[in-house]
Amino acid sequence: MKNHxxxxxxxxxxxxxxxDRLRDPVARQKVDAIGELGELVRGHLExxxxxxxxxxxxxxxxxxxxxxxxxxxxxxxWFGITTWFERYRGxxxxxxxxxxxxxxxxxxxxxTHGETTAKGGGGGNGNVIPVSYRPTEIESLxxxxxxSTVFNLQDEDGPATVIWVTPEDTVEGI
Amino acid sequence: xxxxxxxxxxxxLGTAAPALADDKAECDYxxxxxxxxxxxxxxxxxxxxxxxxxxxxxxxxxVFHTLASGHLTLVKDKPATVKLKQGGATLLxxxxxxxxxxxxxxxxxxxxKRVLDNKQSANAxxxxxFGQNVGDNGHILALTCK
Numbered sequence: 001m002k003n004h005x006x007x008x009x010x011x012x013x014x015x016x017x018x019x020d021r022l023r024d025p026v027a028r029q030k031v032d033a034i035g036e037l038g039e040l041v042r043g044h045l046e047x048x049x050x051x052x053x054x055x056x057x058x059x060x061x062x063x064x065x066x067x068x069x070x071x072x073x074x075x076x077x078w079f080g081i082t083t084w085f086e087r088y089r090g091x092x093x094x095x096x097x098x099x100x101x102x103x104x105x106x107x108x109x110x111x112t113h114g115e116t117t118a119k120g121g122g123g124g125n126g127n128v129i130p131v132s133y134r135p136t137e138i139e140s141l142x143x144x145x146x147x148s149t150v151f152n153l154q155d156e157d158g159p160a161t162v163i164w165v166t167p168e169d170t171v172e173g174i
Numbered sequence: 175x176x177x178x179x180x181x182x183x184x185x186x187l188g189t190a191a192p193a194l195a196d197d198k199a200e201c202d203y204x205x206x207x208x209x210x211x212x213x214x215x216x217x218x219x220x221x222x223x224x225x226x227x228x229x230x231x232x233x234x235x236x237v238f239h240t241l242a243s244g245h246l247t248l249v250k251d252k253p254a255t256v257k258l259k260q261g262g263a264t265l266l267x268x269x270x271x272x273x274x275x276x277x278x279x280x281x282x283x284x285x286x287k288r289v290l291d292n293k294q295s296a297n298a299x300x301x302x303x304f305g306q307n308v309g310d311n312g313h314i315l316a317l318t319c320k
Contacts, residue, residue, distance in 0.1 A: 133297070134274075134297065135297075136294055136295065136296040136297065136300065136302065137294060137295040137296075138292065138293075138294050139276075139293040139294055139295060140291075140292065140293040141290075141291075141292050141293075142290070142291040142292070143289065143290050143291075144287075144288050144289070144291075145287070145289075146289065146306070148290070149231070151230070151231065153226045153229055155225040155226060155229075156225065157222060157223075157224075157225055157226070158299075158300065158301070159297070159300055159301075160223075160226050160300060160301035160302070160303060161294075161296065161300065161301075161302050161303070162226075162231065162302075162303040162304075162305065163290065163292060163302075163303070163304050163305070164231045164305045164306070165289055165290055165304075165305065165306040165307075166306070166307055167306065167307060
């Protein structure tokens with residue numbers, strides 16, 4: 001290839017301006033031919049590029065059609081539950097983390113406010129009674145045909161509530 | 175399905191379990207006869223109540239025998255019937271927290287006559303003793319729930 005042709009190619013590609021060479025009709029024909037050849041190559045490449053994805057899409061759709069045709073549709077309660085959990089996995093995990101945080105907070109607060117105990121006074125018998133001890137609350141007490149008495153017993157084994165019923169005939173007899 | 179999913183599910187169920195347990199109470203009961211004898215006597219099963227049975231109003235007697243005993247699980251708002259040797263009782267768990275139990279207890283004598291109808295809020299694990307005079311003797315129902 002002559003240096004002259006290289007300059008014409010550079011001109012045709014727009015890399016350099018050699019317009020002065022185009023005064024020669026042969027050179028002008030060469031530049032036109034190079035331009036036409038370039039257009040042909042560019043068009044061929046664009047068609048090839050368009051053809052490749054189209055072929056791939058055809059393959060993908062073929063594959064999807066085959067999958068749908070071969071796999072039976074899954075159904076049932078368990079499938080529904082698992083699908084729901086998979087779909088809302090983010091929500092479930094958020095809920096679990098929140099519940100864990102609340103449980104941890106409750107445990108911490110519970111430990112902090114632990115029960116205080118004090119020794120029972122007076123006898124010095126070492127009987128330990130929780131300071132926060134609340135005796136049994138009698139909300140209602142009905143003893144048809146008798147009288148009732150409520151006792152609160154306290155010893156080393158712990159407190160106890162006693163409800164004693166004395167029949168009326170016994171009361172009269174005393 | 176991923177292992178993380180099963181772990182999360184186990185955690186949810188684990189945290190939910192205590193909430194379900196809040197609707198139940200485990201109870202033990204002892205039916206006791208009290209009488210007076212020449213020699214003091216007490217069944218081994220009554221050992222947890224030994225000190226209490228030496229105090230009034232029980233100190234009037236010195237012989238204590240177990241007539242019946244048992245365990246029952248109370249479910250919230252479901253009455254449970256206890257068949258006693260001398261009569262019967264009905265227990266109802268109305269509500270509960272970690273430390274307190276709201277109970278309704280009714281006791282009938284051997285003739286089926288209502289002796290006691292009681293609503294109370296008691297400490298979990300505390301002994302509750304319901305007694306009555308039967309002639310010269312005593313009849314006691316001891317109950318502890320937690």
